[in-house]
Amino acid sequence: MEIKGIKITFWKIVGAIILILGAIASFQRFFYGLGAATHLSDKFPWGLWVGFDVISGVGLAAGGFTITAIVYIFNLKKYHCIVKPTVLTAFMGYVFVGVALLWDLGKYFDIWHPLVYWNHHSPMFELAWCVSTYTLVLFLEFSSYTLDKFKWFKKPVNFLKGIYILLVILGVLISTLHQSSLGTIYVIVPEKLYPLWYSKLLPVYFFFTSIGAGLGMTIVESYFSWRALKHEIPTPILANLARGMVVIQLTYFVAYFEDLIVHNKLHYLFDGTFYSKMWWLEFIVWTLIPTIIVFNKKWIIKRVGVFVAGFSYILGFLLNRLNVSTTAMEYSAKAHYFPSWQEVAVSASFVVVMFIIFGLAVKYFDIFEEEKKNTN
Amino acid sequence: MSKAMLIDITECLGCGVCAEACKKEQHLPGKVGEELNYENYTVLKEVEEDVYFRNLCRHCVEPTCASVCPVGALHKTPEGPVVYDYELCIGCRYCMMACPFNIPKYEWHKPIPRIRKCIMCYDTRIKKGLPTACAEACQNEGGGATHFGERKELLKMAHKRIKENPDKYHPFVYGEKEVGGTGVMFLIPKNVPLEKFAGVGLKRDLPNQPLPELTWNVLNKIPIIVPVWATFLTGMWWLNNRKIEVEENNGVKPEKNEKEDKNGN
Numbered sequence A: 001m002e003i004k005g006i007k008i009t010f011w012k013i014v015g016a017i018i019l020i021l022g023a024i025a026s027f028q029r030f031f032y033g034l035g036a037a038t039h040l041s042d043k044f045p046w047g048l049w050v051g052f053d054v055i056s057g058v059g060l061a062a063g064g065f066t067i068t069a070i071v072y073i074f075n076l077k078k079y080h081c082i083v084k085p086t087v088l089t090a091f092m093g094y095v096f097v098g099v100a101l102l103w104d105l106g107k108y109f110d111i112w113h114p115l116v117y118w119n120h121h122s123p124m125f126e127l128a129w130c131v132s133t134y135t136l137v138l139f140l141e142f143s144s145y146t147l148d149k150f151k152w153f154k155k156p157v158n159f160l161k162g163i164y165i166l167l168v169i170l171g172v173l174i175s176t177l178h179q180s181s182l183g184t185i186y187v188i189v190p191e192k193l194y195p196l197w198y199s200k201l202l203p204v205y206f207f208f209t210s211i212g213a214g215l216g217m218t219i220v221e222s223y224f225s226w227r228a229l230k231h232e233i234p235t236p237i238l239a240n241l242a243r244g245m246v247v248i249q250l251t252y253f254v255a256y257f258e259d260l261i262v263h264n265k266l267h268y269l270f271d272g273t274f275y276s277k278m279w280w281l282e283f284i285v286w287t288l289i290p291t292i293i294v295f296n297k298k299w300i301i302k303r304v305g306v307f308v309a310g311f312s313y314i315l316g317f318l319l320n321r322l323n324v325s326t327t328a329m330e331y332s333a334k335a336h337y338f339p340s341w342q343e344v345a346v347s348a349s350f351v352v353v354m355f356i357i358f359g360l361a362v363k364y365f366d367i368f369e370e371e372k373k374n375t376n
Numbered sequence B: 001m002s003k004a005m006l007i008d009i010t011e012c013l014g015c016g017v018c019a020e021a022c023k024k025e026q027h028l029p030g031k032v033g034e035e036l037n038y039e040n041y042t043v044l045k046e047v048e049e050d051v052y053f054r055n056l057c058r059h060c061v062e063p064t065c066a067s068v069c070p071v072g073a074l075h076k077t078p079e080g081p082v083v084y085d086y087e088l089c090i091g092c093r094y095c096m097m098a099c100p101f102n103i104p105k106y107e108w109h110k111p112i113p114r115i116r117k118c119i120m121c122y123d124t125r126i127k128k129g130l131p132t133a134c135a136e137a138c139q140n141e142g143g144g145a146t147h148f149g150e151r152k153e154l155l156k157m158a159h160k161r162i163k164e165n166p167d168k169y170h171p172f173v174y175g176e177k178e179v180g181g182t183g184v185m186f187l188i189p190k191n192v193p194l195e196k197f198a199g200v201g202l203k204r205d206l207p208n209q210p211l212p213e214l215t216w217n218v219l220n221k222i223p224i225i226v227p228v229w230a231t232f233l234t235g236m237w238w239l240n241n242r243k244i245e246v247e248e249n250n251g252v253k254p255e256k257n258e259k260e261d262k263n264g265n
Helices: A010-032 A048-060 A063-073 A077-104 A123-144 A151-162 A164-184 A202-229 A235-262 A266-270 A274-295 A303-333 A341-364 A371-375 B017-026 B064-068 B094-098 B133-140 B151-164 B194-198 B212-219 B222-249 B254-264
Strands: B003-008 B043-048 B051-055 B074-076 B082-084 B146-150 B184-187
Touching (some): A010 A341, A048 A202, A048 A303, A048 A341, A063 A077, A063 A123, A063 A164, A063 B222, A077 A235, A077 A341, A123 B212, A202 A303, A202 A341, A266 A274, A274 A303, B043 B194, B064 B074, B064 B094, B133 B146, B146 B151, B151 B184
16 A cells, blocks of 8 residues: 555554554653553552663663674674664664653653762763763764765864774763672662562673673564665674574573572572462573574574574563563562553654664765675 | 661650651651651651651661662762652662662652652752751750661661660661661660561661672672683684684685584584
């Protein structure tokens, strides 16, 4: 079907419906307050807009620092072809974390306050600073290879290219700080967070698994780019990312599991409660399935196998972050939380908008320019 | 100098003059409710027949809410109360999420909401050297359960009471040590099991360590980690680039090296 030259597809209709619902939900949120639009309450003050948009969103945008570190610091140049799409995704991810926060903050117009009124004892303060500065770093990185097609920007772009390695190192430093800070946020609630997810090492876990999420997202988004935009990244390269992702995940899991043993928490895994079921689901999707696929020599050489490993990892990662921010908090809140349709619609709208912008960026900037060289 | 309150639960009649005085003093809308919320800074709960527990902000010695607030909208005053600055607040609700006693509440029904919690009558009374409205009402019109004064003096008084009547009270002051100590403390009647109070607001699983220490012990590592991590990353970059340069000088092109890598995989 075609209307005025625009092709109507199934996914475009789905996207449009989500955006319309998101707009209605946004109207409710900004004119009638958080109480009208969300299922949040005094008992359960943080929901999907924190757990998904911020806690998970920042983690999923970790590809930016992961891939640039691999290519420029560890000099594995064969991964160079995925730098641009990954930095673009990361940049968009961070911008949207900032924008999505406007929906969640009661006084959204004061979102800049943490940059002026300091409280360096707060992990949230550190997060605010890191997310702002890292968004700027990603913007500069992305500018350095997109803006030189405009004549006026030649000089500044050359300057950026000259200091590129500094930007990369700065990016890794800032990312280390704020990816771990997302975990630090929950270190202060030892008696509120369900024992299976609470650990004083949460900042370390959050940082480590964000690297896995960065690699996983690169795999997933490469697959979608191939399906929707016909841009191809060689499967062996993505398969290697999946292998790295699983190595990181297994390392994390051993450290995490040791912590469970040391603190005598193993019995929580087998008590049949809702929490133990969520834990097992998280374990299977996040750790088990990607591991099995990666070590199966037949599956990991296929594009679809690599994609399933990456996709499963990302789902598991989301499950973990939502378990920490929601499931584990329900335990002490003695309240059940399930997001309202408005919360889901707003979060989904951000995902849709990101898909659209990614598609447009691919069209107007040469972010897949190296693909021919690599596929030959 | 730190002002505090001691609530001797054995003396509480459940009359509720404290909550009414609070409404009047703080200009809170609505009638006295049963749960803390945006229009109730303090409420009474019947634990069992004729035993009442009064919930309110504990004005911790090292408040978790003030520690987590990214903009310092909540802060501990030298006089003792933990107060709130609406102008600074961004409405992130981290204080609500982190408070071990679940005290801060939110104006969910408003497009531009505020955090609402007891501020120990800071502006209108403590600054002028007066006792809180609830304590004054309790002493003058109620059972006299809420005592206002210096934290040190109140603790002395509490321990004296426990010593003189060991059969009347559980042998500790709730709030003396919990999360590093609180500004609102409780004497609990011995004939009521502690579990009954745990459900309404006197949680038993709290550590004696101030909770802000937990996150600060992570955040204070940042100045140590950054230089170390920066040196390592820069060093790795230098090493790996040098490797390529050396290979070039020996007449081995990095491109060829890459092809070998690919074949190797």
